[in-house]
Amino acid sequence: MEQSPEYVIEMLHITKEFPGIKANDDITLQLKKGEIHALLGENGAGKSTLMSVLFGMYQPEEGVIKKDGKVVTINNPNDATALHIGMVHQHFKLVDVFTVLDNIILGAEETKLGFIQKKNARKKVQELSDRYGLHVNLDAKIEDITVGMQQRVEILKMLYRDNEILIFDEPTAVLTPQEIEELMQIMKGLAKEGKSLLFISHKLNEIMEVSDRVTVLRKGKYIGTVETKDTTKEELSRMMVGRPVQLVVEKDEAKPTEPILEVEHFTVPSKIHKNNAVKDVSLTVRAGEIVCIAGIDGNGQTEFVYGLTGLERPSAGKVKLLGKDITHATIRERSLDGMSHIPEDRHKHGLVLDFTLEQNMVLQRYYEPKFQKGGFIKFGAVREYAEGLIEKFDVRSGQGPVTVARSMSGGNQQKAIIAREVDRDLPLIIAVQPTRGLDVGAIEFVHSQLVAARDAGKAILLVSLELEEVMSLSDRILVMYEGEIVGELDPKTTTVEELGLYMAGAKRNNGQEASAS
Amino acid sequence: MSFLIRETLVYAVPLMIVALAGVFAERSGIINLALEGIMIFGAFIGAFFIYEMQMNEVFVLQSGAANWGTMQMFVLLTMLVAGIAGAIFSLLLAFAAINLKADQTIGGTALNLLAPAFVLFFIRIIANQDDLRMYRGDAASWFMLKKSFFGLKEADGFFVNTFLNKVYITTYVCLLLFVLLSILLYKTKFGLRLRACGENPQAAASLGINVFHMRYAGVIISGFLAGMGGFVYALTTSNCVANGDVAGFGFLALAVMIFGNWKPLNIAGAALLFGLFKCMAASYSTLDLDGNGQYLLLNLSKDPVWGKILNANFYRLLPYLVSLIVLAFTSKKSRAPKAEGIPYDPGKR
């Protein structure tokens, strides 16, 4: 305490290599006491690796870590905890069936003869939650509380361990706009109390609002550190991507023609709770337009798509594809009738990860006469077709058509799915979060493919959580909130703020029947 | 009635303790399909230990009642030995599943094949036949508790006749262990951490808990209980004979664990139910259900109509059939530890 160094944590010239890739190349990050320091970069820029180094999960080949000016070695998460470093992970590290209190004390239990004593812990957690406004029911089970509440538990876990350096890894990805606002306040409050915060994100708005300084990484390299008040969103995004980013998708005016998909009073029961996940939804998608369903994750979009595509049974309502009733059709029948589906979860639904790329390319078409004769697969035709798609859509992989899908990068896996679905040349494409987890280049590619499909006269139903994507790609926006369509907006006239209000359920325009447009 | 309760407990108690063995492994995240094999191994080591001790006259039976205390010590010691043997045997599963991230189903199956093979190989060499019996005497005269030991008589009523006469001390040791270990699982730091490893090992690791150590602990406790349970089964149901087989008892225990939803109290209930079925299969012909000196089930099996179905074959079939049916009804609700069967990889987040 004689001298107070300016930085609480310094990561100096960190280099971490994995076979074939330099995940961190000479990166320096310095965190001041009491500041909120943003770490900005795209997927794959090396943010996670850097944090894993700080947490002792990886050992860097080069570079040192200093705490309060002194060099420290961090060999495992315990060392990090001992140095009062705590982290809210992107995917929460919570035990679903435990209570909130059990989750908080886990690993730092107070015991008497081996038996857990919770009285003091409860008191301490209560004090902390009062002090920082982190109210949560300590006796509720994690699986019964909302994602926002779960995040509070994660923050309380760090505070309970008297952590001084708090890392937030993409904390807003799963939150509603209101919860994001609350989190921002909580973060500011923590900084005011003297905690030092590292805020990992790629969302420029949030970084501009909450952080004091920003460090930018790109492709494993250190780009620079700037004071937030001296910079702009445009400058940050240029630093992040390395070139001016085209935030607007270039496309012509939509020329919708005849209706392709007609949904009437569609209702789907929920698997999680007793209510319906989708309530009385009606909408129409026409040839030559992109209709986007916007909304915060978990408002029934997933179930709606499952119902439309036949993965789940609706309890009421009607679906028509090209005028034909397909409400109770099998998945294969829908496919034959002209529906293609870019699924939300590419690992769960999109790909058979242990199959080769070419097998995945014909996953929807292997039974067509083109690819089989008398029940025997025509391997030559499959190979030829897969090679064609790989070429046309620039799908990159180690061994071409025979690459096992599991070994491909996420971006190329997604490209393979999009290639497969777009190339089927069907009148309707249902695309659910088609750009999730992709880098900017891949996002641009996906967007251009969807626009091209639209211009070729396809009807496209897009489900997206990304406001920017919604605003730039769609021709019409329908907002889903708690299983209902609460508003229809025109992307040319609406604003992100207005859209946000609809998504949060604060506003609705029921007067305008969605399907009537 | 006393007989029915006693006999039910004879089957229910090993089921219960072996099901709890399954709980400790699965709650730590390892599927222990090898319970059957570990039981076989524990039964053999227990029987072999008794055989050796008798042969070398370490323990000698003297005029029944006089040294019953020593005989109980002998049983307790053998339980310990069988348990330790089971724990050591289960290390094979732990090593494959935890260190080598092997497929746990195949690993467990391998142990289920290894145990009878290994055990029979040695039994044949030791005994020159396919089962290993006690060196002298039988289980009842050596190890069974009788009310006369406590100076109690026939007239002492239902409680004495049911719980203090013609019973083995193993029953009570197992019940006590069952309670103590349930408390361990739910009320202690160790238990909390173990359960966390079976639900979300990444979370546990992020809080500085060594998932490898906890999983090893889970499997070793599991092996101990299953090995001990195997010996208890051999002692109480088949006169302390080891023959490389426990007739699917380990698998029934797995089923009991699933019906019990991985929770001790429910498991105790399920085990009693299955104990009853097993007891009916084993001794339906000597069950005097209403105490009138008539063996109702035996009479039924001799009935020209009912006997076609309600016979020995039926009662033997019953536990397995019932477990499949109960499984069909409970599987939707059952909630296995989330991370069970998935090798823990610290590099994955």
Next chain:
Amino acid sequence: MKGFLKKSGTTSVLATLISILIGLVAGSVLILIVGIFDNKIGLSGAWDGIRLVFIGLFNTGRDASGVMTFGFNPANFGNMLFRAIPLILTGLSVALAYKTGLFNIGAAGQYLAGIAATLFVALEIPTTVVPAWIVWTLALLAGILAGALWGAIPGLLKAYLNINEVLACIMTNWIAANIVTWLFDLSNLKNVTEGTKTAYIYKTSFNGVETAKLGLDKVFAGSQVNAGILIAILFAIGVYILMTRTTFGFELKACGSNRHAARYAGIRDKQSIVFSMGLAGALAGAAASLYYLSGNPEFFWSTYQSLPAAGFNGIAVALLGACNPIAVIFTGIFMSMLQVIGSQITFLTPFNEYITDVIIAVIVYLSAFSLVIRMWISGRGKKKPVKPAKADAKKEVKA
């Protein structure tokens, strides 16, 4: 593609050979330990045992002075081929299920179902009325059908009620063991003509039903070999074609690898699971049929206390062959060689046939982490993003 296949093929074969070697060494060590501690057996006895473990197939007995002699033994070879019949087929059963994401630990029960159906048909239809070859064919079909139906039960339970197939298979095994006992208990097929035997069923040859020998018994004199081995090999080729060349196999594999993706692609996932288990059961049923239809084996019908080893050995055969149907032919023959060796050991040394079961168990144990062995062979330098698919599959089951 060829280069890649070749490479992964070579590592698979190498991994298999290493597993076999470790298994044999483990068995030898066990024999050695017994030899050291048991004075009656001694090191020379142990040496006899160890030699038999490795080259017992070529043993021709002992000469007048009691020394073991070695050379070509046609009876051993023929019996190896004969005993390989059920092993190849149950191995195929487990392999087919495994390739479609299912662990068929129920081959034992399916095998029992096959035995019951086969024996009832083969013994109850009088060959005085119906030609023997028709009875033989019907009995084989009955065995296959019974196995298929019995295998479909855990399939149905998994597909429609989401019950883990491993547990369902275990329960159906024991149910089969009891039902089969019950059925034969009621039947009049119990062998009463040979009074020394209790609880055995007549041989099918009693009714004149026997698999053709096709002269194989001449080639391998003194053995039980018959055309069944050729049928088993045909089955293996059939399964290979089904799984690698047809759209049906494509559907089954897609379903096994990722049930959700298969469903998304319009494949009927529930039906696929039932089909997979049914086919697996059919193969196990065929194993039982061909074994008992050879005319000679007698079935011990009071089987309620134990399950036939054939079902579990199928697991070893399949895993050792990396679940490749063609490889299963060879691993099946290898396992049956171990069994022949087991009889030799029992016959010629103070040890017993269970040593081969120990060896088999060790090999299965090693195959649980064959991936590790394979990665070790292909060099640890490369970091492969591989993860066993079973883990995913299991997660779904429990979810």
